[in-house]
Amino acid sequence: MARVAKILIRNGTTAPSAGDFDVAEPAWDKTNSKLYIKNAAGTMVEIAGGGGGTITIGSSAADVFSATSGEITADDAGADKLVFWDDSTGKLTYLDLGSGLSISGTTITASGGGGSSSPIVETQQVISQDIQLSAGTNGLSVGPVEVAQAYAVTIPENATWMIV
Numbered sequence: 001m002a003r004v005a006k007i008l009i010r011n012g013t014t015a016p017s018a019g020d021f022d023v024a025e026p027a028w029d030k031t032n033s034k035l036y037i038k039n040a041a042g043t044m045v046e047i048a049g050g051g052g053g054t055i056t057i058g059s060s061a062a063d064v065f066s067a068t069s070g071e072i073t074a075d076d077a078g079a080d081k082l083v084f085w086d087d088s089t090g091k092l093t094y095l096d097l098g099s100g101l102s103i104s105g106t107t108i109t110a111s112g113g114g115g116s117s118s119p120i121v122e123t124q125q126v127i128s129q130d131i132q133l134s135a136g137t138n139g140l141s142v143g144p145v146e147v148a149q150a151y152a153v154t155i156p157e158n159a160t161w162m163i164v
Contacts, residue, residue, distance in 0.1 A: 027044065034046050034047075035047040055072060062091075063091060063092060080104070081103070082095040083095070121142075125144060125146060126145075126147075126148050127153060129151060131153045131154070133153075133154065133156065133159040134156070134159065135159055136159065137159050138160045138161070138162065139153075139161040140161075140162050140163075141161070142164055143163040
């Protein structure tokens with residue numbers, strides 16, 4: 001005896017609603033790769049894809065992804081790179097590594113100890129972003145230092161911020 005399946009399609013939610021559609025006796029045509037269901041009149045009706053197999057990548061992701069023959073693929077950046085959202089251009093793109101950074105496999109490595117080769121280290125005199133030291137760390141600034149209005153430096157217990 002053939003097994004008959006029933007499928008219930010919800011109208012955009014997981015909860016039952018008046019817009020639910022009860023699909024009776026779905027059938028897959030392997031030769032033509034088509035799906036059919038029996039409608040209320042008992043006639044088999046082909047289920048067509050919403051986009052007809054066409055997929056496009058919007059301009060905000062075109063630097064990173066491509067669509068060919070209905071398949072979305074990642075574009076080869078030509079080197080190990082990070083994908084990020086660039087607010088200034090409003091799209092996904094590849095991040096170029098600055099000096100002293102490298103990627104190997106899934107690891108990013110920084111070299112050079114965070115300083116410069118100059119005998120003088122320059123620091124900003126105005127803090128224009130919120131900064132929070134981690135517990136158990138120390139922060140160092142060269143003064144005078146001003147914290148701009150609407151920003152804060154948060155120093156938790158077991159942390160120290162020194163201005164020299």
